[in-house]
Amino acid sequence: MPDLDTSARSTASYDWSATALGDTARWPLPLRLTSDLLLNSPVPTLLVWGTETITVFNEAYALLAGPGYGRVPGGSVPPVLPPPLAAAGKILDAAWGGEAGVMQDTALTFRRLDGSQESRFDLRLTPVRDETGAVRGVQVALAPATAAPQEEDTGDGAMRILVVEDNVDSQYLVCEMLKAFGHEADGVAHPDDALALLARQRYDVLFSDVSLPGMSGVDLATRAIADDPSLRVIFASGYGDTLLRHLSFPYQSLQKPYEIDQLQDALSKVARRPAKGG
Template sequence: MPEYDPRSATEPRNAASYDWSGTSLGEPGRWPVPLRVAADLLLNTPLPGLLVWGRETVLVFNEAYAALAGVGCGRVPGGSVPSVLPPPLAGAAGALQGAWDGQPGVVADAHISFRHADGPLAHHCDLRLTPVPDGAGGIGGVHVLLAPPAPAPLLGEQEAPDAALRILVVEDNLDSQYLVCEMLKAFGHEADGVAHPDDALALLGKQRYHVLFSDVSLPGMSGVDLARRALADHPGLKVIFASGYGDSLLRHLEFPYLSLQKPYELDQLQDALAKVSQRPAQGR
């Protein structure tokens, strides 16, 4: 089975990298902001993926998906209404409807057949479906990622250091918050996003999180003070800060943390998550 090699796409991709003038979507400068953000994320993701936009089912797909789907795919990056649903959507009808209703879904252990010039190609994956808000209180589209299948845990096996994490993202820039949450979901983690520290504390009081990923500069309370309050009640929480001002506000903290300098790369975020997952929790 041919695999998409992310090293073959060394240049960053986004909606502006392509000519959309002949598609149903038109020029990216006129797109709704949620569509533009979701498309940029999809087109710059090394895993194969689709974006279904609007109830008329306009499709956008990335080059990894085009390489996998073969002759039935059409012109990269899409932007048209297909006469027949592509195989990943045809095999995920229930989860797709759930995503249109606002519920993320996973179709585990999916076996999908693509039509290639030299015959059918079987692809084994987990389909991860994420609703994309339309900015007006509804759902504008669905992001579909063809992720590597999650390995089945062995009986009695302990949680691996790189197992899925539940992450609370605190970022008052809503576009950045959405993008980070989608990246984390693409990595196989669970992510919730809030814009205000008070909302973060409320969520922390309702459910367990492994990681607090917070901007340092927040309205009403700094990310550092938020982390202090969160750790007082949840000492097992791991902390990652994101800052556009370097580490000047993070010196001499009394608790362990990692920090990322904005803007950061995907591999830096993945590396930080791997490090905190292996770090012993405070107070253990």
């Protein structure tokens, strides 16, 4: 499969004269804005416009689907019903009724010249309204599937995580993300507060910034593991992993700023691997 072209794209990048949508100068503003955003997005995305099922899609979607579903940027009724639309069913109907929706971990099969390809995505459907508020189209984005079978198979379930981060805003966001993943999370800003909490109750994971006031995250983790060898550790650092190279206990590290999928991957790894006993 060819690589995705990373150059900027918009409606002006294509000739629409031969499509069902015609000259862009006559397009309604919502169609133009949505198409501009879609065409310049790295996420596979398509727009269904009007009751005729006219579709517009970006290069990321075309690379995924193959030539059998039309050529970028679309603009006409597709020769074959796109798999995301076939899979969306009632969620698509609800989007036409004005309700945004998500279909998690959806299997899509694309019939390609080199054989069928099945992939899993979260389908995110967003109604596109005109100036009067009427729904004129539906945008369908194919986000990476949030379900992680390898995590489900571990049997570890929710973990109790202590977050140590002196930036209160960052601490709050991390805790909220962890809770959204189904874990329990408490946050503190100072290593002394962390040690006090660790002495009072048991945690499965210590999630600590490396740079902290009064004591480094490395020293904090070393003391915490001395008291509880089963504690698993994730470090977050904006300064690389120089301080982490000679540690005697297992850990995962994240380089700030990190992506949500990197955080999920680190959590999955510590859930599958208990810390080294003392």
